[in-house]
Amino acid sequence: MTPEPYPTARREDTADHLHQTSVPDPYRWLEDPDSPETQGWLLAQAELFKRESKPQRFKERIGELLKSGSVGTPAWRGGRHFFSRRTPEQEHAVYYVVEPDGTERALIDPIAIDPSGLTTLDAVQPDKEGRLLAYQISVGGDEESVLYILDVATGARVEGPIDRCRYSPIAWLPGGEAFYYVRRLPSTEVPENERQFHRRVYLHRVGTSTEDDVMIFGDGLKMTNYYGVSVSRDGRWLQISASEGTAPRNDLWVADLTESSPERPALRVVQEGVDAQTGLVFGRDGRLYVHTDRDAPRARVCVTDPATPGVEGWRDLIPEDPEAVLSDFAILDDLERPVMLVGWTRHAISAITVHDLETGERVGEVPTPGLGTIGGIAERPEGGHEAWFGYTDNTTPPTIQRYDARTGETSLWAASPGAVQVPPVRTSQEIYRSKDGTEVRMLVIAPVDAEGPRPTILYGYGGFGLSMTPGYSASILAWVEAGGVYAIANLRGGGEEGEDWHRAGMLGAKQNVFDDFHAAAEHLIATGVTTPERLAISGGSNGGLLVGAALTQRPELYAAVACSAPLLDMVRYEQFGLGATWNVEYGSAEDPEQFRWLLAYSPYHQVREGVAYPATLFTVFQSDTRVHPLHAWKMCAALQHATSADRPILLRNETEVGHGARSISRTVDLSADTLTFLARHTGL
Template sequence: MTRPSYPAARRADVSDVLHGTPVPDPYRWLEEPASAEVADWLAAQAKLFGEAELAGRERFRGRVAELLKSGSIGVPAWRGERRFFMRRTPEQEHSVLYVVDADGAERALLDPMALDPSGLTTLDTWQPDKEGRLLAYQISVGGDEESKLYVMDVGTGEIVEGPIDRCRYSPVAWLPGGERFYYVRRLAPELVPQDEEQYHRRVYLHTVGASPDDDVLIFGEGLEKTNYYGVSVSRDGSWLTISASRGTAPRNDLWLADLREGDIAAPALVTVQEGVDAQTGLHFGRDGRLYVFTDRDAPRARVCVTTPDRPGYESWRDLLPEDPEAVLSDYAILDDLDEPIMLAGWTRHAISEITIHRLETGERIGSVPTPGIGTIGGISERPEGGHEAWFGYTDNTTPPTIQRFDARTGETTLWAASPGTVDVPPVKTEHLVYPSADGAEVHLLVISPVDRDGPRPTILNGYGGFGISMTPGYSASVLSWVEAGGVYAIAQLRGGGEQGEEWHRDGMLANKQNTFRDFEAAAEFLIAEGVTTPEMLGISGGSNGGLLVGAALTRRPDLFAAVVCSAPLLDMIRYEKFGLGATWNVEYGSADDPEEFGWLWAYSPYHHVKEGVDYPATLFTVFASDTRVHPLHAWKTAAALQHATSGERPILLRNEAEAGHGARAVSKSVELAADQLAFFATHLGLKL
């Protein structure tokens, strides 16, 4: 291997002094993507990546594409006489929204490729009205996630509203009749300070067909600029719920209003919780009870009951108490039975299960049969009640399916499968436990060939942030890697949600380095167990997982041979200034605060690149339209590593245009996966 000739990157004498600490930033000029200097540097990086020899790229491209021909299927949403669901057939670039009418006839309602044959338009979210006659949906272009909202007449397909802009991440809460809805929209750019256009959300009441300029402001004036708002209206239209959380904080304030009394344009909001360090949501039962889903005094979550006229904490009574081991994730009520029941979805060490309980008392009376040891997503019932529930299911070798549970018979049957037929390779999945540096028990999923023997090239993946759980699921990339002879491991690190909210908080803010220690301990465990060796071990992560592998790369470069770091946060001193960074200071801390600066400064990967270190082969993959995590994090750190590394292993940058942080066309996913797997194969010694 010969050391690459890296593009010239000017090292500027730029430094800040924060809380008495000098903070050098020699590549700050890379924060200006519109400059000619940055454009030239990116072009040179693209040339370098294009010339890289990546073993097996064509093989991986073909196999990932083939395994993605499984397609996908989504859980149905029932409204009136219609049901709505998403499905992607083997040849489709994007999932399509379908509707099934009262007569059983199915038709495509929204096809992103019909809207834009280039494949750059994505369907971000959708919400039918309560009667199933109108559909609010949001689309964005090129991966920027800047959703525009439209309303469609479901019967005719006619667009009756839109576009309404500034609706990124907006919930839509329809009132009965489909004439009005509550929703969330950002203020116009000219009304907010410069560089704050991504913030300043408000809750509005909108009348279909009227100008959004005439929307009625309902909530949000004068509150925290980074607040996200949730809004919902009960099935019968009687109750409005509004929640507010500062950025991605694991807590929310919560209010409700009785819409039967007073003006829907000026609802009389009653506080359910405010200033409480907990997350809580409400469901208004058809039986008149108020169901409270909360992690207040219950890090693994519980369901309480009260009545809408007494919504405060002092009136809550446990229905489903906190489980000492499993995390409560979802529930559904089936009441068209002699004895109404509640279905409760749980994850036990990230493996899903559903239990059955008497609705009146919460007593457990059974469990729902599930297809295997995997992940259940979204238990759905008919809004008007019934005896059936639907839920998604997937595992490491099973493409998404929809299962139907009939409470009258107690049976679970396959309702709908992903439409494609694929040859899934046989793999072995092990659920292991290992000790972290402080003795904490961490769980690890290891997917490998059935006949695994001796150490093999291994990819270790993790996330460890925002309370997000790493659960089993069908992955064309993982299966392609394991089929080729490699091992793929997924660590359930602190910072995630696999063990509940306490597990999350043990890996955030001042505790963030627990996440990194858990990840490094996973690597050491895999090596000690003979699964792999440092020369055959690679690490992979994206977004917050990109921060994870960036920290591991700079903390323990001796432990890994290759790194794929995707859409990462890496400059943790300036991250709040770009993208949606200011909404994450509740997860990481802020450099403006002296104590929190200390946390960030202790691990910020960009600032911990040291000259003269033989760094692992590293591939940064970033996306030009990413409005969540700006590509500058990877640009600056790639430049720093190319300057600093003493070895011959390459530091490469893959900068993709017209793609963003989230949804993308299948063909773009195939190309990205092929490049990442081929990079690992080349530098971990996978024999193809």
């Protein structure tokens, strides 16, 4: 395909001079989304994409596979339980309550709130008795959550809207009369370019004005801090954590609310200034359970006395495993021999083991439906002998499983409500070596009868300690059913092998992530799965940075690229969206050494004229308040100017959606456009 002439994009002589280095930025003008020139360029790009993207394939099949619906893990409060479910025809999941007699009622339906489908439900938190529900919604993908309180019995709103609550936890005190939450300072109190930051922990009493809320914590600390807050089931213990941006470490404090008032909790340090992540669970048996990667990169569970929560009193209950990462745990105590269920991921595959609660001795394993991904393990707050957990794999839509510790049996508690015909696939986990000899794993999903080189999509992320684990995906299944192969690489920078694995792909070691990805591609080619002419790569957000770096570092290795909501200008990324919270992962251009790391791989700055770049599709979202679409706009203009190939560089710029949740119909359209593009340029 020979693309039409690209829309004109003016090149400027703009450059920054940083640390004795000139950094050209010829498309700086595209950083202004409201300028007539940017608007005209975006309209021209939209017309080009519309002409180049027809006919669209895959849409009908992706829609069919998404008719599986979804179901969420229950939260038990008093005699009620709460859960989410999306039926085959629904655009968004609905949040339900089930009464003690089994009566089920819808509490929050985003479509009932907003028939346009632009409103999303961001978070929910029932109070400890199940009488009130805190929920947060946002509109148009901006993730600017607004908080409301709902009466569960009547469905009526009790309070709200309370704004500036993005990413806010809700920690209810017993009785539902008050809760702790996190809220940003008013925009009038901070500089305009810092309005996304400056969070504080407050105590709010239901029925009073937010003007009367008491600031509990956060004043005078770093503007990019995120805060966690929780209150133990009995209401005695308050826990507050603080993390600098997305740093893999936190400071931690506790307060005994029987010895100090909720408005003035006497916080004591559990961990401060330590390079580790730690969280606490106050057990019904009076012991304090500590989940930490301190001195244990794959994590461990310790026990101590809540009165002496510091590290000097910790005793290992579940020690670090040499291979598996300890992800979560639950306590079942309505038994002659109380137990702890411990969730693990071993090379990205989940399992749950059973341990004696007193000694930590392993006494069994929870049966699971297969080799897949297990969601969080839920227990009844008041204790019991049952636990619930989510399960999915590459061919299984989400289910909720129930484990009975009295019988040792696992049973299906709730399935995704839609019936779908899932195509047969063959999944294997392969090991390959990266450039420096490090062993890396990769999931390869292929047709059952796959032979010979096939069009293949290689997907990766490699950042922030996030793990790429098996899961039901309509896009993957539609691609494989059509005859392609889909591979997911467990790159350094992720969490698949613990915190050391994460840190081996962050800051000055970020190039390891790209090397792992190139090596995955070379492995797929060397083993006959695909060829460079049939190999596409795909990634979003931090994964968009990954594929942006891949296409500039090894353009000959890839035929096509799908780059979604990416970071691409790594010199200026801190100045936009939530970028200032990520310098703990990537580094800062203000620091001379870190600037050199960033410039060395920054995809926008590594585009070279006359290079035959792969066919590339940028998909971005106009309301994205995490990663500004300007990254893709500037990179698209740079590649369209520089490439010597006749393979197209296209931009799909979508309005009224953001970085995260979206309606199902929007998901189908985006997935179909992406797969159509990749199929066209890999020969599927």
